[in-house]
Amino acid sequence: MSDQLKDKHQRRERRTVKVPSDGSHGVRVKEATIRKNTDSVSIVSSMDELGHHDENTRMVVTMENTYQTAPHKRFPVPAVTHILKDVLSSYLQQEKYEVEWSQKMTKTICEVIRARVKDLMIPRYKIVVLVHIGQQAGQSMQMSSRCLWDATTDSFACYSFTNSSLFGVATVYGVYFE
């Protein structure tokens, strides 16, 4: 038995920029030494020197308050279930379980599902996709999942597919993020 997990993709749509007038001291000092002549509020580069976060040199932008307290469009469970059913059936229909093939297949299916759910364009939702493919060998198993989230905005969809030699389960969680 082996398992591989993959963690992908940053959200590039969300950026925050530290504006010097907001009073983050580290940034201020940096601005003063580097750009002595500019009076205007400007964008600071490289968050790295503040010792914050990542190895990325992403710029950090503060977004304006939109005063939106709830999602305009919720996570569409039936649509996502339909996507899962579609993808799993088409990829796994006539296949037999083989170790290497199924390793590649789980990753592929995961990525395909994520791409299709992203295409649904549900704003402000973070997506987590889990795919399990296993061999049918008369064993017994139980999968369960529980979440600590906001039940009014967050949801999940799942679908399982079986044939004579394998089974596949896909789960998608959609979590609202303000």
Add this chain to the structure above:
Amino acid sequence: MDEYQTEEETAFIVEDVSKIIKESVEAAIGGSTYQHSRVNQWTTSVVEQCLSQLSKLGKPFKYIVTCIIMQKNGAGLQTASACFWDNSTDGKMNHYIIENTVLNYHTLGKLQARIHR
């Protein structure tokens, strides 16, 4: 007004979380052998314990905990996950335990919940 959350509040302490998972699994299952009639109860209690311990940490996170308990039969299992989130604030960890007849595999995902002050 600053909406910054301090490093301590948003840090994901791997050792703490992994300890929580291990303890929940041991408490719920211990060294028992696989019993189909009890497995439902096991998965539920493992996941519930995990989640309650995590919520006690008091961090501003939403959690997703998944548990798979499988009988050791020589069958293969592949798992993959793909996520669309913000890498700097969100993360996941996995943990698996194999005993005599039972394979127990956990995935825990945490996503930042913004707290407005």
